[in-house]
Amino acid sequence: MSGFHASQCGFCTPGMCMSIFSSLVGADNSKRPQPPNGFSKLKVSEAEKAFSGNLCRCTGYRPIVDACKSFASDVDLEDLGLNIFWKKGDKKPDVGKLPSYTFGGGICTFPGFLRSEIKTLQQHLDDVNITTSKGSLYHPTLQNYTLCGGIFTFLDFLKSSLKYQRYHLNDANNTASKDGWYHPTSIKQYYELINSTLFSECSVKVIVGNTSAGVYKDYDLYNKYIDIGGIPELSSIVRKAEGIEIGAAITISRCIEILEKESKHMSSPNGSVVFRKLADHMSKVASPFVRNTASLGGNIILAQKKPFPSDIATILLGAGSTVCIQVVEEQRHITLEEFLEQPPLDCTSLLLSIFIPHWILDSQTETSLVFQTYRAASRPLGNAISYVNSAFLGHVSFDESSGDHVLSNLHLAFGAYGTEHAIRARKVEKFLTGKLLTASNIHGAIQLLKETIVPMKGTSHPEYRISVAVGFLFSFLCVHVKGIADPGKAFSTSPDDSVDIIEHDSPLTSRQETISGDEYKPIGEPMKKYGVELQASGEAVYVDDIPAPKNCLHGEFIYSTQPLAFVKNITFKSSLSSQKIIAVVSAKDIPKEGQNIGSMSMFGDEPLFGDPITEFAGQALGVVVVVEYDIVDLKPPILTVEQAVQNNSYFNVPAVFYPKQVGDFSMGMAEADHKILSTEVKLASQYYFYMETQTALAIPDEDNTIVVYSSSQYPELAQTVIAKCLGIPLGNVRVITRRVGGGFGGKAYRSFPVATAAALCAYKLRCPVRMYLNRNTDMIMVGSRHPMKAHYSVGFKSDGKITALHLDLLIDAGISEDLSPIIPSGVISALKKYNWGALSFDIKLCKTNNTSKSSMRAPGDTQGSLIAEAIIEHVASVLSLDANCVREMNFHTYDSLLLFYPASAGEESTYTLHSIFNRLALTSSYRHRADTVKQFNICNKWRKRGISCVPLIFNVSPRSAPGRVSVLKDGSIVVQVGGIEIGQGLWTKVQQMTAFALGQLWPEGCEGLLERVRILQADTLNLIQSGVTGGSSTSESSCAATLQACKLLISRLNPIMNKLRLQSATVSWDNLISQASQENVNLSASVYWVPEQGSNSYLNYGAGISEVEIDLITGAITILRSDLVYDCGMSLNPAVDLGQIEGSFIQGVGFFIYEEHQTNSDGLVVSNSTWDYKIPSVDTIPKQFNVEVLNTGYHKNRVLSSKASGEPAVVLASSVHCALREAIRAARKDFSYSTESAGTSPLIFQLNVPAPMTVVKELCGFDIVEKYLENLSAHELAS
Incomplete structure (x- = not known):
């Protein structure tokens, strides 16, 4: 990963490494031929799917793919991207320079912190006496376990064994399970357990993989949990002449393997196609992690119990599957269709297995079997639920008299379209059975299907789902109709x-x-990222990795779900009333010297807690669980920019931040041959989705001081906000930030409320408090990119030259200013990339009762550029010109x-x-x-x-930045800069700059300085005036400060160097620093770099x-x-x-x-x-x-x-x-x-942002299949 530059913020990197490792082990355990030396059995196609379930916000995935592909036996080395092993442009990449891969060596280097965990687990195992009929350390889920040699698999083995000890049940009345988890190992034991007095009048959850908790959050805690994954009958595989029976507890991944193996061993190609396509479709369900854990039966039970958009239920329904259910001492076999329609199973019933029939036709007949599955989802390889899924099976025969095909024995299954569960389209099946497959008959079937596929009320994109279901049926049927595309x-x-x-x-x-430059070496070289090995191994310490201090508490925000409402009452849910809640901290707990402030900018402040009125949905109220609201006598909330206009609700944009207009719009419009007036384009919001959510750890200290570890792009201002909230001097607040797991602007001003809330709690309770927002809370509370609505009027010549543009822009800023007043300048700056002749605009910054919007990567510029392109393409459409010609013209x-x-x-x-x-x-x-x-x-x-x-x-406008470079007695170098490492490589560039600058003491430079450089974490009391990390320029500003500090050091070291050179022709770095230290030279240089006049901004x-x-x-x-x-x-x-x-x-x-x-x-x-x-x-x-x-x-x-x-x-x-x-x-x-x-050309339309597949389908036409068939049917009648 380090060699292919495949890690930036590093927060996702350990997960990526584990996914790659998992794929390597899986491939090398296969029966494939031995690969060339140094490579694995992995294939390139598998490498790209190795981490299809992983997410990364920094890299764009390409270098991670290359890192994984470098292990593949069929890789073309010339296809691998930029790396440290060979230079791009070398005649031939040298495979010998790649780290050699050896499988099963039994030795794996692993992080030191894991060694202590191994030791603890081993000691615990030594104290555990697990006795079963299978012998010591037997675990049902490890029956097929293969020890590969390597610490990862060994650790997994230990943990799995501990899990078994924890859940094991020797007696139904055993009360040893203090945490309420039970693990029966037989069906009999299961029923003894649920019928025991332990389970009377308590809530019970039966689980195998428990992956449903990731979808349906269990806010109500259960009293008891029963893991049935160890019951052998639920993990059995029974092959019969009629089909295959798969245990309900078998994982989806294992089920895929079974189906693939079965398809290869079937004598009938007709029959094998069903199993093969089922396996292929299942491989697109969820992600590898989920498929490795989730059970087949669990997925089907979810499809029955909840309106869960299961692909698996749909495709098994289309394949004619049945299920076996255990009800006390009775086993029942019913169709999957019947199972889905009946009431959900309770604890007295168990789903034992799923039976998938063999579809084998008589080889003497001319009838063929057709089976196909479909899904429409936002991601091709899975990890996304389907908008619609379907599975179709039927027998096709040829009618010689008409020359058309006929279908029989049809199974048409549809799901995920907004239905309670997957269904068979029985009326459509009946309509098509025995009919000739013609355009008119397919059209008739589609009309009947549209009466059948009716999404429930509240389903998103209902027209889209119906249209796609129609498209799937059309795709399945049209293959057998001549003359249809x-x-x-x-x-x-x-x-x-x-x-x-x-x-x-x-x-x-x-x-x-x-192009790598040699002039400022090592500056200009594509060196690997500073600290990347720590990131890849999982040893890099982020805020939540800091070990919890003694008596540390955990804080959670509870937020409003309504805008503009009085907070009337606070109560706790019953499920949490028994939990140990130490305190409820709200605005009432802010010290009298402090302020209710959670964030601030140069434009205004934002409160930490809503009190007594919550101004927007998602506003923090304190540590509460259930809140009653009263909205009497309050105005309706303003939630859109249109409502803001109606209510005259705006923020002021200071004149210094309001962009300048260009030229005379009226004159430009007068010169135009053509005009487009008041055309609308909308741009929605975007969430930051940094991998590490907002987090902080606050530790009160002596003398009314506090230390806060914050994942922040702006520790300096976090310090100010915390001090104001607590009513203490700035010098009493120390904010420390080592590294940030992704920022993109969201860890600047939006990090303050978390750091301040943690500090307030710690200050009040006088003990450490950690806060780490879960993903749901983070997405609701933190804010996002600014949504916008624009109307443009443009005049242009017949050749595409634009003469004038006017833009009316409404920007949704949310409830507070934050950095919103700078957004207009970003929009207009990006818009100015074209010569509009004359440019005028009217921009309104709307105050709404939404979460505050803040700067996000290229704030304003991103939206402004899209608006510019929409205008260019509209002009091109009107003139029927190539859009790129219009671009170049302007x-x-x-x-x-x-x-x-x-x-x-x-x-x-x-x-x-x-x-x-x-x-x-x-x-x-x-x-x-x-x-x-x-x-x-x-x-x-x-x-x-x-x-x-x-x-x-x-x-781009560089900002001022501080820097300090210190050389210790042993010659090691420590550097402090104001910029925060958020994945952008700031530390790497600063390291290179330090080595380059200090190397100027030697005419030829100094080798080895790079490895001596260490970059220190940000500390607001150690290096002040650090400023914000953002605007793309912090790396260069930090490098400039470092260069300036190094020059100051060089001026102090030069006299020593000249003196030493009189004594020896060669002077080493160690000798130079030793002598300078002896002569009491100040070896620490601090500077505050300010951009020179004329370099404040560039393009x-x-x-x-x-x-x-x-x-x-x-x-x-x-x-x-x-x-x-x-x-x-x-x-x-x-x-x-x-x-x-x-x-x-x-x-x-x-x-x-x-x-x-x-x-x-x-x-x-x-x-x-x-x-x-x-x-x-x-x-x-x-x-x-x-x-x-x-x-x-x-x-x-x-x-x-x-x-x-x-x-x-x-x-x-x-x-x-x-x-x-x-x-x-x-x-x-x-x-x-x-x-x-x-009167409207179909070629002129607006494509708003975002434009996902639902929008694409709508703009292309929901009814294009029907219209196409109507056109063909008309030709059929005419002929």
């Missing part, structure tokens, strides 16, 4: 040779181009650039956008690919592609091309390829900057395409978990991802001529959004008869 085929008509067939399951590929000249960016345009030689755009078009073969896309769209009815290229101009340039493909049946989006070229100046570390560019681009893809931030009617966030909120995963990134980092040479006003890289590439992700618009436009053109309304 099959959605399952690559092309509807034969294309010419120029069209590429890109398989959606083809391996991910990439290309990285960087690029800046250097003169217009000076007009739009007077403070940051720089010298003409630094304006590189034109050359970047041309270079990208050339290296990506843009023109050829655009022609290929057109040809593809002509030849394909149900899949369409789009390609688009967007430019980037991003304004970054780049461009991106993306090509996408959409599925018109489901709306599914595949990013086929993205190419980026980015001007990074003279990169301080090309590997770090490349990682920042790739990661920010993928985060931008999430904003523009995938991430739906949804709230209810009270403004409470409801997409508050990974179940509902989907960030990009490894299966949704571009199939081919190419990035070139340009080195544009020397610039005197920047830090060693470098440029920022953290935020700008987010903007380039709008290329995916624009390409998606082109693909949708192609679909609407093809189906224009179904989308065109009176």
Whole structure:
């Protein structure tokens, strides 16, 4: 992972390593041939799926994929990305430089902290006497366990054994289980247990994997838990002539293995297809972790018990499965359909097994078996629930008299469309049975299906779900009808040779181009990240990893679920009344010298607790559980920007932050040949989704002081907020931040309430208090990117040259200002990347009763760039011109650039956008690919592609920063800077800068200094005026401060160096420092770096091309390829900057395409978990991802001529959004008869943000299948 630069913030890295390790062990335990020396049996295709259940917000996944692929036996080394083992451009990568992989060696290096856990577990085992009929240390779940040799498997063995000891039940009346967990090992024992007095009048939960707790949070605690995973009958596999019976407690992963094995051993290809497709579909359910734990029966019981959108229940229903149920002493066999329809099982009944029949046809008949499963989900490889799923089975025969096919014995199963459980579409089955498969009959079946598939009230996207269900049935049936375009085929008509067939399951590929500089060595080298080995091993300490001090308590926020309501009463839920709750801390507990303040910025403060009125849903109230509200005599809450306008509810934007307009709009409109007036575009919000949620540990100390460990991008201001809240001096508050597990702006001002609440609790109770928000609470309380609503009016010439633009913009700021007043300048700065002729705007910052919005990676610029592209593409559509021609027509000249960016345009030689755009078009073969896309769209009815290229101009303003460099007696070097390491590689660049700068004492530099450098954590009492880490410029500011401090040290060391050189030709670093220490030279230099006049801001340039493909049946989006070229100046570390560019681009893809931030009617966030909120995963990134980092040479006003890289590439992700618009436009053109309304061209439409598959499907047309069939039916009648 370290060698492939595959870790940034590092919080997800241990999980990634374990997933890769798991895949390696699984592959090497297979019966495949031995791989070449140094490699594993893993295949590249498996490597890419190894961590399909893992999430990463920093890297964009590409380097993690490369790290995993480097183990694969079939890897092409030249396809691996930037790494430390060989340089890009080497004639041939040297496999010998890769760390050699050896399986089963019995030795695994592992973190030291695990050694103590191993010792503790072993000691506990020594005291445990587990006696069963199977002998010592037997555990039912370890029957097929293979010890691979390595600490991970050994640790798992120990823990599993302890688990068995803990749950084991020797006697039904055994009261040894103090925690209420029981583990029967037979059905008889199970029934003895539940019928015992222990279980009378108490709540019981029966579990196997208990993975349902991740979906249905058990806020009401159960008295007893029974783990039935150790009952042998529930884990049995019985093969019969009629089919296979699979125990209900068998995991989904094991079930997949069973089905795959069974399909290979079946003599009938017709029969094997059912098992093979069931296994393939199950491999897309949930994630590998869940499938390895969750049971087959548990999934089906959930589908019966709750409206759980189970894929497994649907596909087994389509395959004609039955189930076996144990009711006391009786076993019952019923169909799965009957099981799903009956009342949920209680504790007196057990699901024993699922029987899947063999579908074997007589080989003498001409009838064939067809079976197919479908799912529409936001992620191809799983880890996302389906909007709709289905499974179809039937017998197909050929009718010679008509030349058509006939279906019989149909099973049409549908689920997840907003139904209580999966169903058989019986009426549709009856309608189709025995009928000829023609367009008109399929159309009739679809009409009947639409009467059957009726989503329940409250189901999201009901029209989408119905339309997709129709599409699935059409896809299944149309294969057997001549003259119908099959959605399952690559092309509807034969294309010419120029069209590429890109398989959606083809391996991910990439290309990285960087230039390493030698002038400032080791600056400019693609060195691995500082501390990356600690991150990969899990030894890196984040705030919640700090061992709990003695008597440490845990605090939890409880928040309002209503806006604008009086807090009337506070009570505890009965399930928590028995828990040991130490105190309830609220606004009443704030010291009288303090203030109710939870956050602050230069624009205003935000209260810590709502008291006595809660102003927005999600506001902290204190440590409470149930709150009663009274909304009498309060105005209705303002939850939208439209309501804010109606109520005149705005925040002021200070004049200094309000952007300047350009030119005369009226004059520009008068020059225009064409006008577009008041067209709307909406942009929704985006949650930060850092891997480490908000966390803090507060420890009271002597003399009225307190120490707070906070995961914060702005410890300095956190210190101020805490001091104000407690009413104590700043000097009494120490805030310490070592590293942050992802920030993206969300750990700046939004980290303050958690740190302050923890400090208040600790201050009141005089004991340590830890707070660590769970994901749900974090998503509800913390805030997100600013939603916006824009209306634009634009005038333009017939050749596409724009003469004037006016923008009316409404920004939802939430309940407090936070940093919202700076957002307008970001929007307009991004908008100015084009020469609009004249630019005017009216921006209103709306105050609403929503959670406060704050800065998120490229705040304002991300939205402004999309608005600019929407305008360009609208103009192109009106004029029927190529959008990229319109873009280039409106690029800046250097003169217009000076007009739009007077403070940051720089010298003409630094304006590189034109050359970047041309270079990208050339290296990506843009023109050829655009022609290929057109040809593809002509030849394909149900899949369409789009390609688009967007430019980037991003304004960066470096800020002042402190720095201190100290050299100890032994020559080791410690560095302190104001910037926080949040994954952006700040520590790495500072380390390189220190080695470079101090090495200037020698003309040729000094080898070995790099390893001597240690970067210290941020401490607000040790290094003051640290400022905020953000705006993409903190790394360069910290490097500048470090360079300045090193120069100060060099000025002190130079006289010593000159003296030593008189005595010896060579002077070592150790000798120099030893002599300087003896002569009492101050070896610690502190500085406060301030940017020089003229370098306060500069422009970054780049461009991106993306090509996408959409599925018109489901709306599914595949990013086929993205190419980026980015001007990074003279990169301080090309590997770090490349990682920042790739990661920010993928985060931008999430904003523009995938991430739906949804709230209810009270403004409470409801997409508050990974179940509902989907960030990009490894299966949704571009199939081919190419990035070139340009080195544009020397610039005197920047830090060693470098440029920022953290935020700008987010903007380039709008290329995916624009390409998606082109693909949708192609679909609407093809189906224009179904989308065109009176007087409106189907090619002109707005694509808001985000644009997930549901939106794509809607814009392409919910009824396109019906219209297509109606058209074919009309031709049938005519012929």
